Amino acid sequence: MAKNLLIVESPAKAKTIEGYLGKDFTVKSSYGHIRDLVKSEDAIDIAHNFEQKYEIPADKKQIVSELKKLAKEAEMVWLASDEDREGEAISWHLYETLGLKETNTKRIVFHEITKPAILRAIDNPRTINYNLVNAQQARRVLDRLVGFELSPVLWKKVKPSLSAGRVQSVAVRLIVDREREVNKFQSEAAFRVVAIFGKGRESFKAELGERFDKQEDAEKFLQDCAAAIFNINSLETKPAKRAPAAPFTTSTLQQEASRKLGFSVSRTMTVAQRLYESGKITYMRTDSVNLSDTALNAAAQEINSAYGAQYHQLRKYKTKSASAQEAHEAIRPTYFNEHTTDGEPAEKRLYELIWKRAIASQMSEAQFERTVAKIGISTRSEELVANGEVMKFDGFLKVYLESVDEDEDNQQDGDNAILPPLTKGQQLSLTDMTATERFSRPPARYTEASLVKKLEELGIGRPSTYAPTISTIQNRGYVVKEEREGKQRNFRVLTLKNGAITQVEKTETTGAEKGKMFPTDIGAVVNDFLVQHFNGIVDFHFTANVEKQFDDIAQGLEEWTKMIRKFYDPFHKEVESTILNADRASGERELGVHPVSGKKMSVRIGRYGPFVQIGESDDEDKVYASLRAGQMIETISLEEALELFKLPKKAGVFEDKDMTVAIGKFGPYIRHNSAFYSLPKGIDPLEVSEDQAIEIILEKRKKDAEKLMKTFDENPDMKILNGRWGPYIEFGKLNVKIPKGKEPLELTYDECKALADAMEKEPKKAGAKKFAKKK
DNA sequence: CAGTGAGCGAGCTTCCGCTTGACTT
Numbered sequence: 190m191a192k193n194l195l196i197v198e199s200p201a202k203a204k205t206i207e208g209y210l211g212k213d214f215t216v217k218s219s220y221g222h223i224r225d226l227v228k229s230e231d232a233i234d235i236a237h238n239f240e241q242k243y244e245i246p247a248d249k250k251q252i253v254s255e256l257k258k259l260a261k262e263a264e265m266v267w268l269a270s271d272e273d274r275e276g277e278a279i280s281w282h283l284y285e286t287l288g289l290k291e292t293n294t295k296r297i298v299f300h301e302i303t304k305p306a307i308l309r310a311i312d313n314p315r316t317i318n319y320n321l322v323n324a325q326q327a328r329r330v331l332d333r334l335v336g337f338e339l340s341p342v343l344w345k346k347v348k349p350s351l352s353a354g355r356v357q358s359v360a361v362r363l364i365v366d367r368e369r370e371v372n373k374f375q376s377e378a379a380f381r382v383v384a385i386f387g388k389g390r391e392s393f394k395a396e397l398g399e400r401f402d403k404q405e406d407a408e409k410f411l412q413d414c415a416a417a418i419f420n421i422n423s424l425e426t427k428p429a430k431r432a433p434a435a436p437f438t439t440s441t442l443q444q445e446a447s448r449k450l451g452f453s454v455s456r457t458m459t460v461a462q463r464l465y466e467s468g469k470i471t472y473m474r475t476d477s478v479n480l481s482d483t484a485l486n487a488a489a490q491e492i493n494s495a496y497g498a499q500y501h502q503l504r505k506y507k508t509k510s511a512s513a514q515e516a517h518e519a520i521r522p523t524y525f526n527e528h529t530t531d532g533e534p535a536e537k538r539l540y541e542l543i544w545k546r547a548i549a550s551q552m553s554e555a556q557f558e559r560t561v562a563k564i565g566i567s568t569r570s571e572e573l574v575a576n577g578e579v580m581k582f583d584g585f586l587k588v589y590l591e592s593v594d595e596d597e598d599n600q601q602d603g604d605n606a607i608l609p610p611l612t613k614g615q616q617l618s619l620t621d622m623t624a625t626e627r628f629s630r631p632p633a634r635y636t637e638a639s640l641v642k643k644l645e646e647l648g649i650g651r652p653s654t655y656a657p658t659i660s661t662i663q664n665r666g667y668v669v670k671e672e673r674e675g676k677q678r679n680f681r682v683l684t685l686k687n688g689a690i691t692q693v694e695k696t697e698t699t700g701a702e703k704g705k706m707f708p709t710d711i712g713a714v715v716n717d718f719l720v721q722h723f724n725g726i727v728d729f730h731f732t733a734n735v736e737k738q739f740d741d742i743a744q745g746l747e748e749w750t751k752m753i754r755k756f757y758d759p760f761h762k763e764v765e766s767t768i769l770n771a772d773r774a775s776g777e778r779e780l781g782v783h784p785v786s787g788k789k790m791s792v793r794i795g796r797y798g799p800f801v802q803i804g805e806s807d808d809e810d811k812v813y814a815s816l817r818a819g820q821m822i823e824t825i826s827l828e829e830a831l832e833l834f835k836l837p838k839k840a841g842v843f844e845d846k847d848m849t850v851a852i853g854k855f856g857p858y859i860r861h862n863s864a865f866y867s868l869p870k871g872i873d874p875l876e877v878s879e880d881q882a883i884e885i886i887l888e889k890r891k892k893d894a895e896k897l898m899k900t901f902d903e904n905p906d907m908k909i910l911n912g913r914w915g916p917y918i919e920f921g922k923l924n925v926k927i928p929k930g931k932e933p934l935e936l937t938y939d940e941c942k943a944l945a946d947a948m949e950k951e952p953k954k955a956g957a958k959k960f961a962k963k964k
Numbered sequence: 965c966a967g968t969g970a971g972c973g974a975g976c977t978t979c980c981g982c983t984t985g986a987c988t989t
Contacts, residue, residue: 198983221983275982329980336979350977653981795969813969851967858966917988
């Protein structure tokens with residue numbers, strides 16, 4: 190029996206630490222929080238100082254009873270949860286739940302999982318910091334109060350099952366706001382002038398600083414240039430340098446993995462989790478850019494041996510984020526001498542990205558020589574400018590270059606061009622000159638990763654919640670991640686060559702988007718409702734303001750119940766008056782009048798989504814049509830709305846085959862007898878041929894057949910199927926996992942029935958229960 | 965869930981953060 194029980198939050202951490210400590214220590218993990226507020230309304234007693242009711246969730250019962258047993262047997266319990274608000278609360282919950290005493294409990298903290306750091310922590314124990322615990326309680330209670338009072342307002346005024354919260358509602362607001370900026374953006378065209386001088390390998394590019402709004406002006410400029418002599422007016426060469434970026438935090442890892450590897454935010458976290466669990470990287474949910482001394486030494490050694498001492502530069506980074514809690518290290522490889530790793534391709538690619546970024550962060554600056562040549566035009570007062578850059582020392586660029594988001598206008602190309610040898614006063618020969626019509630671009634829509642970046646800047650959300658938040662707002666139907674086709678646009682190009690000017694018209698695609706976040710109608714309606722009635726909560730600075738107050742609580746400067754009271758009373762009054770006074774929100778917008786009948790045309794959100802209505806609501810003969818993918822209440826035009834009525838509801842009917850194609854609640858589908866088959870995306874329901882429909886049906890049946898492993902004569906409702914995660918029994922509404930060790934094909938009907946009955950009686954897993962209920 | 969968009973009402977939904985497994989149109 191070990192004398193000491195040490196409890197951390199993560200099992201992978203527990204394993205590592207157990208290796209550092211001797212036989213006297215048993216190291217266990219709490220798997221995060223072990224208690225939470227009860228689900229019901231009475232979790233917080235508002236009249237009695239916001240007293241809370243906690244419960245141990247079903248999936249934590251086992252671990253808690255195991256910890257209880259071990260704690261009883263141990264002489265000393267060391268609470269080693271993270272050193273931040275949540276970690277302190279975890280220690281407190283453990284203290285309360287495990288029935289610990291002050292005499293046999295010590296609280297320790299460390300920021301890095303290295304042997305010296307752990308031993309140092311054990312030599313410097315403290316007691317639970319109740320101020321910090323109180324700050325966490327305030328955070329937890331505030332989030333529950335906001336979420337569980339606002340959401341029901343939405344159920345009443347907009348639609349059931351919707352949700353609102355301190356974090357998710359701001360995330361939605363950012364996306365709605367951005368969409369409106371994009372929609373109202375007026376792009377402006379201007380002619381950009383680029384000249385090519387010299388021939389072959391000696392040729393280089395120069396650009397005019399200003400642009401011409403009018404074609405005549407651009408043309409006049411080219412004309413003037415046709416007869417001009419070009420001389421180098423000035424030539425300036427300056428050294429320049431570039432420093433590496435800090436090692437990854439959760440948010441920067443998500444951004445880079447999105448840009449460089451095309452990973453979604455949740456994929457990045459899943460892959461990183463696997464790397465962490467196999468001991469290849471440090472903890473992946475962190476807001477710290479700090480590296481441990483052990484890591485700094487290991488990186489230095491690796492850089493020296495792999496690249497040479499001139500490539501090493503010791504660097505210590507400081508966080509720029511005011512909300513950072515820095516309970517962990519930055520994300521880095523556990524062993525710097527492992528440049529790569531085995532495993533799945535995704536793991537390998539993410540590992541290499543983490544390795545490169547961490548190594549580069551300890552490398553020297555890259556050095557350049559930048560040359561700016563200004564070129565005079567004998568017939569004009571403007572100058573053309575040529576930029577050249579020569580790398581003198583690659584430094585950190587030997588391993589890693591951070592990428593940037595494709596947005597924010599002025600993305601100049603060709604900035605790394607190499608200029609031929611030039612001298613001041615030198616006369617240049619013009620090869621050609623073009624004036625190309627360019628358009629200003631609207632602000633970029635958010636990707637998952639750029640949304641995380643923005644939330645982090647606003648101090649909203651935490652490394653552990655960025656990915657779940659993005660899932661939530663999509664699951665609620667507030668936003669969608671989509672591809673959208675662009676539009677064709679013409680632009681003019683004027684070319685001056687051999688003294689003559691020619692004009693051509695070219696076409697480009699504009700506004701095409703891939704993997705960007707778009708608001709839905711319901712997202713926009715909910716957002717507008719919240720902005721109108723609860724502006725304080727969805728204000729971008731709300732979190733930052735309450736965080737300041739949580740900090741005061743953590744420092745013992747304020748009582749947490751007082752702070753919550755000050756917030757809650759006026760907030761609750763707003764909730765009540767909104768329930769009483771606010772109109773139902775449907776996003777209704779009048780489109781105008783129907784060109785033939787003269788009846789009112791309007792769009793709004795209905796029970797089954799957004800639709801157009803012709804006629805007043807109390808008209809007997811009003812008619813409706815659903816909006817189609819990509820259309821929004823805010824932007825649909827009267828003409829587009831009229832088009833919807835030309836689409837027959839029954840898109841296609843195939844005679845004598847009991848088969849129809851139609852557009853239903855959930856999009857276009859084929860119905861064959863009583864079976865439904867949804868149409869794959871990209872197929873127009875109006876264009877589906879009978880052959881195509883049959884093919885789609887056969888395809889789906891083939892897929893279903895592949896899944897089917899066994900049926901039973903006793904009862905056609907009992908089937909054994911092969912699902913994504915292995916074989917399972919389907920019996921009516923129930924799905925039952927086949928226990929390990931059983932050969933699915935050898936199961937008899939009675940055995941299956943017994944398993945199904947057991948599941949029905951006592952659904953052990955929460956997921957199975959939910960699933961059974963949903964069906 | 966599948967060809968509708970009235971209103972009523974029972975009984976349901978919902979937050980953010982900390983962790984891993986479990987997940988089956």
